[in-house]
Amino acid sequence: xxxxxNQKILSRNDDFAAKNKAYFRRRGILCLNxxxxxxxxxxxxxxxxxxxxxxKLNIAVIEGDIKTDTDAQKIRAAGAEAVQxxxxxxxxxxxxxxxxxxxxxxxxDAKVIIIENVGNLVCPSxxxxxxxxxxxxxxxxxxxxxxxxxxxxxAEADVxxxxxxxxxxxxxxxxxxxxxDIRAVNPDAVILQISASTGExxxxxxxxxxxxxxxx
Amino acid sequence: MHETAVAESILxxxxxxxxxxxxxxxxxxxxxxxxxxxxxxxMRFAFEAAAESTVAQGMDLQIRHIPLRxxxxxxxxxxxxxxxxxxxxxxxxxxxxFEPDAPLLLEDIxxxxxxxxxxxxxDPEPQ
Numbered sequence: 001x002x003x004x005x006n007q008k009i010l011s012r013n014d015d016f017a018a019k020n021k022a023y024f025r026r027r028g029i030l031c032l033n034x035x036x037x038x039x040x041x042x043x044x045x046x047x048x049x050x051x052x053x054x055x056k057l058n059i060a061v062i063e064g065d066i067k068t069d070t071d072a073q074k075i076r077a078a079g080a081e082a083v084q085x086x087x088x089x090x091x092x093x094x095x096x097x098x099x100x101x102x103x104x105x106x107x108x109d110a111k112v113i114i115i116e117n118v119g120n121l122v123c124p125s126x127x128x129x130x131x132x133x134x135x136x137x138x139x140x141x142x143x144x145x146x147x148x149x150x151x152x153x154x155a156e157a158d159v160x161x162x163x164x165x166x167x168x169x170x171x172x173x174x175x176x177x178x179x180x181d182i183r184a185v186n187p188d189a190v191i192l193q194i195s196a197s198t199g200e201x202x203x204x205x206x207x208x209x210x211x212x213x214x215x216x
Numbered sequence: 217m218h219e220t221a222v223a224e225s226i227l228x229x230x231x232x233x234x235x236x237x238x239x240x241x242x243x244x245x246x247x248x249x250x251x252x253x254x255x256x257x258x259m260r261f262a263f264e265a266a267a268e269s270t271v272a273q274g275m276d277l278q279i280r281h282i283p284l285r286x287x288x289x290x291x292x293x294x295x296x297x298x299x300x301x302x303x304x305x306x307x308x309x310x311x312x313x314f315e316p317d318a319p320l321l322l323e324d325i326x327x328x329x330x331x332x333x334x335x336x337x338x339d340p341e342p343q
Contacts, residue, residue, distance in 0.1 A: 002326045003233060009225050009246065009320040092218065126218035126252060126320075151299045155251045184302035184310040185251075187289075 013127055016095035020130025023102055024113070030213045031113045033129050035153060036137035037146070038119030041163045043071045044196040045137060045205075046114055047078035052206055054079055057213055060110040062101045064093040064118045071116060081107045092123040095130055111213050121146065125153040133158040133212065140164040144174045147181035155185040159192065161205065166195040219254055222246075223262035226322055227272055234271045239327035243276040249318035250284040250299045282318035289313060 008014060024031045034042050043063075050059050061082040063071040066089060075082035083101045085093060098115060105113075115131060117124040125134075136157040138146050141164060147154045154160065160182055168175065175193075182189060190208060194201040226246060234241050248254045256279050267273045286297035290309035303310060 001239070001329055002324050003237070004324045005229070005322050006324075007229065007322045009222055009322050012225060012228075013221075092221075094221070123218040127221070148302075151302065152251050152253065155299070180310050181302070184312065185299060187311060187313065 010127065013095045016099050017128040017130040020095055020099055020102065021132075023099075024130065024132070027110075029110060029113050030133070030209075031115065031129075031131040033124075033131035033134045034114060034116045034137060035121070035124045035134065035157075036117075036119060036139075037121045037142055040119070040137045040139040040142065041196050042116050042119070042137050043074050045161060045163060045194070046116060047074055048196050048199070048202065049206065049209065050075065050078040050080040052202065053210070057112060057210060058107060058110050059112045059114060060105055060107040062098060062105075062113065062115045064097070064116060066090070066118060081105060081110070087118055091118055091120045092127050093117050093129060094127055098129045112209065121150040121153050125156050135159045135161060137161045137163050138178070140167045140171055140173045144172075144178045147178055147185070151181075151185045154182050154189070157182075157186060157189050159190045159208065160186075162191065162193045163196055165193045166198045166200060219258045219262040220266075222254065222320065223259065223266045226263065226277075227266045227270065229322055230272050230275075230325055231270055233325055234327070237327055239329070241272055241275050241325050241327050243278065243326040245278045245280060245323040247280040247282055247318060247321045247323055249282050249320075250297060251317045252320050253281060253299070254279055254320075280323070284317050285315040286312040 036042050046061060059080050061075045061080055063075065063082055063084045064087060065071055066087050069084040072082040072084035083104045085097050085101055115129055134157050136153055138160060179191060182191060192201060192204050194205055226244065230241050230244060259279055260277055263277050283296040285294060287294045288304040288307060288309050289311040291304065291307040293304065293306045295305055
């Protein structure tokens with residue numbers, strides 16, 4: 001005896017994602033989900049963005065890590081509120097964890113909430129957290145083969161930040177190849193080249209963020 | 217390893233239905249697209265591990281991979297897109313337009329006939 005369901009598999013996660021989305025809508029908040037390998041510089045990008053847009057755009061951050069709250073401390077030192085989620089081994093954040101973290105945020109006037117996912121280029125992309133835009137960070141030292149090796153994650157990105165471009169002259173990194181590989185699976189992604197440590201290219205990112213925050 | 221979370225989610229639904237129908241599940245069919253593709257081996261292993269000591273232990277899990285159609289922007293040919301080989305099979309261009317990718321779905325669950333009882337023979341055909 002067969003029972004036909006055609007039911008979405010991660011529907012429990014999707015239910016929480018829908019609740020998170022409603023929360024953001026009620027408050028006029030733009031939510032971004034940052035995904036990358038460990039060590040791509042996500043936290044540095046976010047911290048520098050907070051500093052550069054202080055007084056113009058109120059940003060709060062939800063940090064996801066397997067262990068420790070060192071990233072949340074860096075965000076607080078940059079001047080923004082941060083809530084740390086420790087996943088204790090889980091390789092991605094779930095919408096339920098984000099829903100719980102939202103109850104711990106105090107920033108009533110935050111216009112942007114950035115969720116920094118667990119460093120992992122595979123699993124986080126399967127889980128909708130209720131975000132409006134997905135930002136994938138790829139850093140030059142990781143190598144120019146990442147988009148072709150992890151196409152699923154790049155296919156679902158709204159923005160790809162190519163970080164640490166100040167190291168491009170010292171490493172064998174074929175930028176043309178990276179751009180072509182990202183475009184092949186994602187023709188519509190906004191691709192920006194930045195260095196969060198020198199600040200090069202960051203203005204275009206701030207402009208994108210400010211424009212999109214106003215639109216939500 | 218998002219397969220672990222997928223396995224737990226499927227198992228929950230299967231166990232809920234098994235309890236509701238008071239029947240033993242024997243087979244389930246899951247389907248996925250290209251961008252949310254499941255690795256068959258990892259998926260089966262994760263499900264087997266999650267199903268241990270439940271009513272779903274030992275059941276068969278089938279995974280259907282739904283092709284993703286893409287159109288080449290250069291030569292306009294329409295073809296089945298392979299995310300791990302993103303090149304136009306005709307002109308070798310790498311710029312495409314995509315049809316929507318299939319979602320992750322639990323398509324159906326097959327149960328043993330409750331009238332047969334759990335201890336009965338697994339062969340549904342009378343001899």
